[in-house]
Amino acid sequence: xxSPVTHHAVHAAPKGFLRRYxxxxxxxxxxxxxxxxxxxxxxxxxxLSVLMRYHMIYPDAKVSWFEKLWPTGAAGGIMTPELYxxxxxxxxxxxxxxxxxxxxxxxxxxxxxxxxxxAEDMAFPVINMLSFWTTFAALVVLLxxxxxxxxxxxxxxxxxxxxxxxGEIAGPGQGTGQTLWILSIxxxxxxxxxxxxxxxxxxxxxxxxxxxxxxxxxxxxxxxxTAILSLLGFxxxxxxxxxLLLDRTAGTSxxxxxxxxxxxxxxxxxxxxxxxxxxxxxxxxHPEVYIAILPGMGLTSTVLSVFARKPIFGxxxxxxxxxxxxxxxxxxxGHHMFVSGMNPYTGIAFSVLTMAIGVPSAIKTFNWIxxxxxxxxxxxxxxxxxxxxxxxxxxxxxxxxxxxxPALDLYLHDTYFVVGHFHMIMxxxxxxxxxxxxxxxxxxxxxxxxxxxxxxxxxxxxxIGVYAIFTPMHFVGVAGNPRRYPNFKEFEFLGELLPxxxxxxxxxxxxxxxxxxxxxxFFWSMKKGAKAPVNPWEATTLExxxxxPPPHDNFGGRxxxxxxxxxxxxxxxxxxxYLMQNEPAVAVKE
Amino acid sequence: MPLAFIVWAFAIVIVYVFLARLWWFPPPxxxxxxxxxxxxxxxxxxxxxxxxxxxxxxGYVIVRYRDRGQRAVYSHGNNKLExxxxxxxxxxxxxxxxxxxxxxxxxxxxxxxxxxxxVEVLGKQFAWSFRYPxxxxxxxxTDIKLINDAGGNPFGLxxxxxAARDDIVTSALxxxxxxxxxxxxxxxxxxxxxxxxxxxxxxxxxxGMEIPLVFQADKTxxxxxxxxxxxxxxxxxxxxxxxxxxAEEFRRxxxxxxxxxxQLQQP
Numbered sequence: 001x002x003s004p005v006t007h008h009a010v011h012a013a014p015k016g017f018l019r020r021y022x023x024x025x026x027x028x029x030x031x032x033x034x035x036x037x038x039x040x041x042x043x044x045x046x047x048l049s050v051l052m053r054y055h056m057i058y059p060d061a062k063v064s065w066f067e068k069l070w071p072t073g074a075a076g077g078i079m080t081p082e083l084y085x086x087x088x089x090x091x092x093x094x095x096x097x098x099x100x101x102x103x104x105x106x107x108x109x110x111x112x113x114x115x116x117x118x119a120e121d122m123a124f125p126v127i128n129m130l131s132f133w134t135t136f137a138a139l140v141v142l143l144x145x146x147x148x149x150x151x152x153x154x155x156x157x158x159x160x161x162x163x164x165x166x167g168e169i170a171g172p173g174q175g176t177g178q179t180l181w182i183l184s185i186x187x188x189x190x191x192x193x194x195x196x197x198x199x200x201x202x203x204x205x206x207x208x209x210x211x212x213x214x215x216x217x218x219x220x221x222x223x224x225x226t227a228i229l230s231l232l233g234f235x236x237x238x239x240x241x242x243x244l245l246l247d248r249t250a251g252t253s254x255x256x257x258x259x260x261x262x263x264x265x266x267x268x269x270x271x272x273x274x275x276x277x278x279x280x281x282x283x284x285x286h287p288e289v290y291i292a293i294l295p296g297m298g299l300t301s302t303v304l305s306v307f308a309r310k311p312i313f314g315x316x317x318x319x320x321x322x323x324x325x326x327x328x329x330x331x332x333x334g335h336h337m338f339v340s341g342m343n344p345y346t347g348i349a350f351s352v353l354t355m356a357i358g359v360p361s362a363i364k365t366f367n368w369i370x371x372x373x374x375x376x377x378x379x380x381x382x383x384x385x386x387x388x389x390x391x392x393x394x395x396x397x398x399x400x401x402x403x404x405x406p407a408l409d410l411y412l413h414d415t416y417f418v419v420g421h422f423h424m425i426m427x428x429x430x431x432x433x434x435x436x437x438x439x440x441x442x443x444x445x446x447x448x449x450x451x452x453x454x455x456x457x458x459x460x461x462x463x464i465g466v467y468a469i470f471t472p473m474h475f476v477g478v479a480g481n482p483r484r485y486p487n488f489k490e491f492e493f494l495g496e497l498l499p500x501x502x503x504x505x506x507x508x509x510x511x512x513x514x515x516x517x518x519x520x521x522f523f524w525s526m527k528k529g530a531k532a533p534v535n536p537w538e539a540t541t542l543e544x545x546x547x548x549p550p551p552h553d554n555f556g557g558r559x560x561x562x563x564x565x566x567x568x569x570x571x572x573x574x575x576x577x578y579l580m581q582n583e584p585a586v587a588v589k590e
Numbered sequence: 591m592p593l594a595f596i597v598w599a600f601a602i603v604i605v606y607v608f609l610a611r612l613w614w615f616p617p618p619x620x621x622x623x624x625x626x627x628x629x630x631x632x633x634x635x636x637x638x639x640x641x642x643x644x645x646x647x648x649g650y651v652i653v654r655y656r657d658r659g660q661r662a663v664y665s666h667g668n669n670k671l672e673x674x675x676x677x678x679x680x681x682x683x684x685x686x687x688x689x690x691x692x693x694x695x696x697x698x699x700x701x702x703x704x705x706x707x708x709v710e711v712l713g714k715q716f717a718w719s720f721r722y723p724x725x726x727x728x729x730x731x732t733d734i735k736l737i738n739d740a741g742g743n744p745f746g747l748x749x750x751x752x753a754a755r756d757d758i759v760t761s762a763l764x765x766x767x768x769x770x771x772x773x774x775x776x777x778x779x780x781x782x783x784x785x786x787x788x789x790x791x792x793x794x795x796x797x798g799m800e801i802p803l804v805f806q807a808d809k810t811x812x813x814x815x816x817x818x819x820x821x822x823x824x825x826x827x828x829x830x831x832x833x834x835x836x837a838e839e840f841r842r843x844x845x846x847x848x849x850x851x852x853q854l855q856q857p
Contacts, residue, residue, distance in 0.1 A: 080823070081823050081824070081825075081826060082823035085820070085822075085823060085825075154822065154823060155820065156820050160780075160781055160819075160820070162779065162780045162781070162797055163780040163781065163820070163821065163822060166779075166780075170715070170779070170780060170822055171822040171823045172823070256797075257797050257798025257799075258798065259734055259778065259797070259798065260778065260779060260797055261714075261734050261737055261778045261779060262715070262779040262780070263715065263779070264737075264739070266734055266735065272798075273798065274781060274796050274797060274798065275796065275799075308655070308662065309662040310662045310663065310664070310665070311664065311665065311666050311667075312666075312667075313665070313666070313667045313668075314666075314667035314668070314671075314672050315666060315667065316667075317667065317672045317676075339783065339792050339793050339794055340794050340796070341793070341794050341796045341799050341801045344694070344695075344698035344699055345699075347694065347698075348691055348694065348695075351687045351690075351691075352684065352687055352688075354687075355683035355684050355686065355687045356680070356683070356684070358679065358683045359676060359679045359680045359683060362675065362676075362679035362683075363672070363675065363676055363679070365644065366671075366672075366675045367667070367672075369644075369647050369648065369651060370667065370668075370671070372648075372651035372652070372655060373651055373655070373663075374655065374662060374663030374665065375651070375655040375662050375663075376655065376657050376658075376659075376660055376661065376662040377651075377652065377655050377656050377657055378657055379591070379593075379656070379657075384593060387593060387648070387652065388593075390648055391597050391600075391645060391648055394641065394644045394645060394648070395600075395604075395641065395645075398637045398640065398641045401633065401637050401683065401686060402630075402633055402634075402637070404687065405629075405633070405686065405687050405690040405694075406690070406694045407626065407629060407690035407691070407692075407693035407694040407697075408626075408629065408630060408633065408690065408693075409792075410626070410693075410694070410697060410790060410791055410792050411615070411626065411787070411790045411791075411792060413792055413818070414783065414792070414818045414819060415818070460592070460593075460596070463593075463596065464596065467600050471600070471603075471604055475607060475612065475613040476613060478613060478614060478615060479613045479614060479615070479616075480615070480616070480785075480787035480816075482785070482816050482817070482818040484820045484825060484826075485825065485826040486826055487826060488826075489826075490826060490827050490829050491814055491816055491829060492814060493616070493787070493814060494816075497613065500613065569662065569664075570661060570662040570663070570664045571664055572664055577661075577662070
């Protein structure tokens, strides 16, 4: 290892179309495949949410094409409550797994982790390919649930038993639809486990010479810790999913107690506990929140530093905060269960740990403001989305301080306050991270620039739109509005909140329409955008040292050598206002 | 630049809506509700200040440090500041949760008073049932094989048990004002959730478990009970009411129920 200039032929560039673009083992192709899968999924998920919002305020509306899509769920063109619930289940599942888990980690991570640490590919390219195609299969199986008798499941993305465990006597969609849901999640878990070992091995073993852990860009730290969370979290979800499947198909009673009478039928189960599922599910489910948001936090840190032309404020503190979030993330699952019937003393323990996890999150926010302090800000589209991320992260994080207290959760649990909270933070803040990543890395991925004017219009409309949708959810939540209600006709106090829902629905239409600008910009720029130079943003990390797009083996057979950290901007005495990580001679020391 | 003004505008609007209480809790009807509201307000105050200052600061740096040709400051951070804001955040967050423990403990960790009125709450897809022990003060035997919703026996009361024969079963929860009530929450199919906004109380009903919930309503009136845990296609219709009656009204109502049962059971 004396010289970095050694030739590594990990695998030669493949020839035929199939091996190059479909069953490719190139991390860059796989990264794009994941990204496009997430892009497809996010539009499906968004469409479902728009239909839900429409149904909430016009539950009796007759829309002829509803019937074409769902002949039983919307017979006569009027959407049934059970169809609403299945749209909700599919919306949540698609967004959490196939968008928020897939795009930032499997998509961007796959493409840019090897480039940023100076590797030619991921550690296990074939497993990487297998992981993508397993995810693809998981998505197909999930969407198939729409087309089976009974339709998609209606038990929500959390699939609490007994509702999810007793079959179609609990409602339409709880038969084949729910089984497909579990199979899809099991496949997704398997794919995520393969991805996780790949990310961990790559980060530990394939860093270029001089790329010490403490010189890694914060994106790499985030992907690394996210991979560890995936490894530990998805393993548990996979096990829980198999147990649930056995309860449904093999007559076991892991989650089903004795004495169940569902729909006038006495069920022959005994000895199980519905709470066991909740513990297992949230042991995965809470780290999952960080799986979704950590890569966005890493990217926001990088983008803020690049366009502030300033080193990241408190790099070490940022690394420790990521590690602390990763660790504490496994100790707080019980805060989803404050009113579930678990021992109240446990609730107090979980709430203290939950508040503790707020501390590293606060550290990150302070450091982002610190990075911007004394900066010279360039307002590019990726920068706007990163700034938007900070604003949304603060807003979404603050409501967490309410929900993390079991006392306040006694009222707020399962109200729209919760819906507003998690959409703000793990929904749109994470999506803003994905948008920032898209605008930032598109030139490297596709060799062309995205249109900045369209990008800015997209940003402003989306930023205003998401605040308009999700802020009022907190207000109706404080008024006690329960979540997962298809309409608000049965309760007097909900009728009074209908105008707020009408407002949110219109805001959702507006925001969804604005995403078409993004879609157009994305595909138009792919063909017609201005040619991207090697380093359009004057950034310092290694992906900006290779052509856009990079060659098959990334660094042209010459692995880079790294001399400094990832955030050397505006160094006094330097010629330019940025120093590349692989630039040997400098006027100043670190 | 415009971003700063949008961020500030949102911060101001959000703070205004909370201050003006445009959408708010209904007035509380119990002691716990009063304490709950106090704690909610103090949390709102502390977090509201943090929220407002953070958004203000974000907008400020956006305006102040936009590219005007200046040179950016070269700094990798400041350890003193890191320690300062880490400790400040820790004290604030942990402080909030410790303060709230009192409110939580008041609901779940206290002992129910001896004289509490005992009521069983049963959830099923998609209706609520309530059972009172009747004049003998004892809940009678039940058997799931005897469950008959159409025949008015959602609990599966066993008539061969004398203690079961006087149990009162209703579809609305009626309680006397100013009297402690001890609910026992049960579900016979899937998970449901008992929620009364005015009591600031929410608790799941889990099949296989009997979960106690104690409250005392101090104001008469009728309050809605929405199921607050997804239970299936009729979740949004699973409604009942809590009717807080005067002591006299409650006594008369209970008497009427007992009388009615007696007449029904005459051979």
